[in-house]
Amino acid sequence: MATAETTVETRKVTVRKSEERGLADLGWLKSRHTFSFADYHDPRFMGFRTLRVINQDLVEPGEGFGTHGHRDMEIFSYVLKGELQHRDSMGNGRVLTPGQIQLMSAGQGVLHSEFNPSRENELQFLQIWIKPKRHGLVPGYTEWHPDPAKEGDAKVLVISSDGRDGSALIHQDADIYRLRLRAGQAVSHELRTGRGAWLQVIKGETAIDGVRLQEGDGASVEGAGTLEIAAASEFEALLFDLA
Secondary structure: OOOEEEEEOOEEEEEEOHHHOEEEEOOOEEEEEOOOEOOEOOOOOOOEOOEEEEEEEEEOOOOEEEEEEEOOOEEEEEEEEOOEEEEEOOOOEEEEOOOOEEEEEOOOOEEEEEEOOOOOOOEEEEEEEEOOOOOOOOOEEEEEOOOHHHOOOOEEEEEEOOOHHHOEEOOOOEEEEEEEEOOOOEEEEEEOOOOEEEEEEEEOOEEEOOEEEOOOOEEEEEOOEEEEEEEOOOEEEEEEEEO
């Protein structure tokens, strides 16, 4: 398994190619693992900073993950296609649609299930785990829904440690942005000293500091400065800014 690396001045960009991710195929579920997860293990890819899991899950109609437990992890799902039905032991029951996010702070322990309620259409979503700042938190649940007034914005804050700008609240020093660019459009992001960034491409092609990425690819960036992200086609991604 090869990993592409490049250095821009003092900043390092490391690429995780889509086709090199781990694969789990259970028939009803096909899942690509960016980092080691369940039966897939690669000591080179155990996470990035506090980011521990990025799974791209494709769930067949009427199927899903039965009730199971989590603790001491910040877990969020970003729906890409279809519908995601969430239920948990805190009493939350929701059906989320593309572009929406549900974030669960497992804390001291919580049970939940995730299903595709459709009998006809596939569900595709990203399931992402981030380590919390401390263990033993009181479990919590929140959602982020797109603001129609910002749908044309290239860069929107969706999750943060302080809930600013209408973002969902996470118990970690992490800012997570949804990027949506048109072909030829670019956006910048200022990465402060001591922080790192992870870009996970959902759709299209882009370049970050001149390094090309395609659908499903991820890339880590270490080193302060202004990141330049330019779209070669209609493009969507999540950008993680992590302590």
